[in-house]
Amino acid sequence: MHRFAILVLCLFTLGCERLDRIGQAPGFNPVEATAQHHAMHSIPLPERAGDRRPTDTASIWSAGQKSLLGDRRASRRGDILTVVIEIDDRAEMSNNSARARTGSESMSVSSLFGLPQRVDRHLPDGASMGDAVATSGAGSFSGDGAIRRNERLTLRVATTIVEQLPNGVLRIEGTQEVRVNQELRELVVTGYVRPEDISRRNEITYDKIAGARIAYGGRGLISDVQRPRWGQDMADIVLPF
Template sequence: MRLIHFLPLAVLVTGCSSLEEVGRLPDFTPVQISAETSAMLNPSLPQRIERQSPVDGASLWTASRQSLLGDRRAIERGDIMTVVIEIDDSAEFSNTSSRGRTGTETAGIPSLLGIPQRINESLPEGASMDELISTSGTSSSSGNGSISRNEKLELMVAATIVDVLPNGVLHIQGSQEVRVNFEIRELLVEGYVRPEDISRQNEITYDKIASARISYGGRGQIMQMQQPRYGQQIADIVLPF
């Protein structure tokens, strides 16, 4: 009973929150509260700076990241790298099954010491012990199923190292939001990468990200029109039929 009284209130609250967005552009997610910004504001402990001789300091071949030919790939907490997403997957499955069975059974007692003939005299007209039992049955079933899927996605997004695991694996997170008219397109990337998989261009492809989580979608007026209304969603959950 409490649930029944609570449902109208929940629908009213969600409806009012949607009415507040009428005629307004969808808001961006605040950047200040993201894990990426936190990693940049709280970087890892600074590395010990070794003293260099005047000759080494002026050389172009030093191994430091600040040198002209130094390795500038992301490696520490707060560093930024580029994630290249190029998904071109297709799958097609087709299954067909068919089964059939036919059976016939007939049983009778035409003669047994004259007993069937005596019984036939007392049976109704048309009944006889010669055809005591006769059964037949037929069953058949068939099924067809097919799955066809084709996905293609080409995107690039900057991701930030939010944590460095004890084994050196990098935990990265990246987000991107683009607003066009009253619709926001969102791209979210998260996962774990090895430093040696990062290219010299400071890029990494999605297939080298462990536990990759890639989300590509949007929110706004078009997305709201594609979603069922709150009442319909509640009805789909509550109604048993």
């Protein structure tokens, strides 16, 4: 009885998770604990004297990112890079399969040194060793499957270089949250990029990001309505039918 009461109390607690958010808009995730915040606040390593060229200190032209003709593409930890996401994918798949099988087997013992006749005397009425065994079977299978997918997503998000690997590849990470009324839209982008794939406009397309992880979703009043209740989720797991 005590175990049942504890189970009911746990289920009631799970169902009351959203009670503290009634009438309130969903809150933003903190930025201070992310890798972006740490990368932007870290102090870059000082340049060595041998890495500087004579033109870097010229009064008219220099090769720095802040100069008029310098390369302003993101290249160091803490720099900001714009990721352009334009996904327009379509996929259609259709499979049909069919299988059929029939078979029959029979065995009769009509005469074997007179033994079937002697055995028939002791068998019930209607039974005979003339048709000792007869089997037949039939089976059929058919299956149809179809998949149709159409995805389209166009977004732009600013990401931060959070790590520079020894081979020169840059690891980027970016998050974006937009709250409209009682709904919060979240966008997360992570992956690895090559510095030479970054355009002069300091942009890179999503198809040039290795190991890209793009998540676009939301939470709030509308998302709660579209999400099944916790009781329905438990019923789908527990019920065998």
